[in-house]
Amino acid sequence: MSLTGMVYRPPYEANSLLLQVTRGCSHNKCTFCHMYPDVPFSVCPMEDVEADIEEAARYCPDVDRVFLEHGDAFVLSADRLIRIADAIHARLPRVKTIAMYASIQNIRHKTDDELRRLRACGIGGLDIGVESGLDAALTYMNKGHTAAEARVQLRRLTDAGIDYSFNAILGCGGAELWRENADATAELINAVQPHLLFIGTLHAEPGCRLYRDIKEGLFRECTFGQLLDEQERLISGLDLKDTIYFGAHPSNVVPMQGRLPEHRQAMIAAVREKREQLRCRLDEYPRRGGEGSILDQ
Numbered sequence: 001m002s003l004t005g006m007v008y009r010p011p012y013e014a015n016s017l018l019l020q021v022t023r024g025c026s027h028n029k030c031t032f033c034h035m036y037p038d039v040p041f042s043v044c045p046m047e048d049v050e051a052d053i054e055e056a057a058r059y060c061p062d063v064d065r066v067f068l069e070h071g072d073a074f075v076l077s078a079d080r081l082i083r084i085a086d087a088i089h090a091r092l093p094r095v096k097t098i099a100m101y102a103s104i105q106n107i108r109h110k111t112d113d114e115l116r117r118l119r120a121c122g123i124g125g126l127d128i129g130v131e132s133g134l135d136a137a138l139t140y141m142n143k144g145h146t147a148a149e150a151r152v153q154l155r156r157l158t159d160a161g162i163d164y165s166f167n168a169i170l171g172c173g174g175a176e177l178w179r180e181n182a183d184a185t186a187e188l189i190n191a192v193q194p195h196l197l198f199i200g201t202l203h204a205e206p207g208c209r210l211y212r213d214i215k216e217g218l219f220r221e222c223t224f225g226q227l228l229d230e231q232e233r234l235i236s237g238l239d240l241k242d243t244i245y246f247g248a249h250p251s252n253v254v255p256m257q258g259r260l261p262e263h264r265q266a267m268i269a270a271v272r273e274k275r276e277q278l279r280c281r282l283d284e285y286p287r288r289g290g291e292g293s294i295l296d297q
């Protein structure tokens with residue numbers, strides 16, 4: 001079994017079987033993205049997918065979760081995804097969940113009936129880069145959806161019984177719009193009540209448009225102080241019934257995990273403690289390494 005190009009997966013898919021069904025990303029133009037710059041999008045032939053499933057059945061027959069690669073495998077038609085799911089269940093009978101990255105646009109292109117059929121064959125755990133609830137940020141980041149569209153499509157998923165991770169990016173509004181970004185993102189999250197919230201912080205790698213825009217002064221990143229203020233404002237604005245906040249990504253100034261609403265005060269206290277630690281450097285910009293990890297705090 002071979003996977004072409006760089007392979008990305010969410011951290012909580014570490015024990016999943018990674019199965020390639022597409023190459024690249026069908027959108028491939030988010031302003032901050034550097035994941036598949038040289039990988040033209042294509043769909044893997046079904047024979048290759050079946051051969052990989054066959055191989056997996058020999059080497060890891062007890063696997064119970066599969067993550068479909070690459071960037072937005074949910075772009076595949078419902079019929080194609082159901083064919084893949086049937087092939088997985090036929091050879092890997094312990095598999096309960098077939099997860100993958102998905103975009104709001106991918107959901108929009110499926111009917112309610114198709115979503116229910118996909119759920120019935122084990123498809124769930126979608127990992128969705130919603131990024132922000134602020135239209136100005138979504139437009140600049142070139143996500144291809146508005147906040148209102150995200151609200152509609154995520155509710156359709158919930159109605160169909162499909163679980164997902166809502167991925168949001170702190171700093172998406174830059175230095176000018178961090179307050180608006182926190183408020184609008186909290187409002188969208190509250191409206192859709194995801195069970196899993198994945199929080200990262202904006203960072204730019206060479207090769208993406210955001211990197212060039214920052215160098216040319218067209219986009220102003222948030223400072224340590226602004227990122228901490230935005231994180232506190234976001235957490236304070238969340239009104240959730242039962243959501244896991246997964247914010248352990250190294251790009252975050254305060255990596256943290258918790259459950260909302262139970263851990264809200266502890267999470268806010270952690271942000272304030274970090275602000276105190278960094279009180280002499282709040283106007284500085286984080287210096288970052290791989291995956292946006294902060295090198296010098």
Ligand code: SF4
Nearest residue numbers: 025028029030033071
């Ligand atoms: S949808 Fe995801 S993989 Fe595709 S360009 Fe945007 S961030 Fe990159």
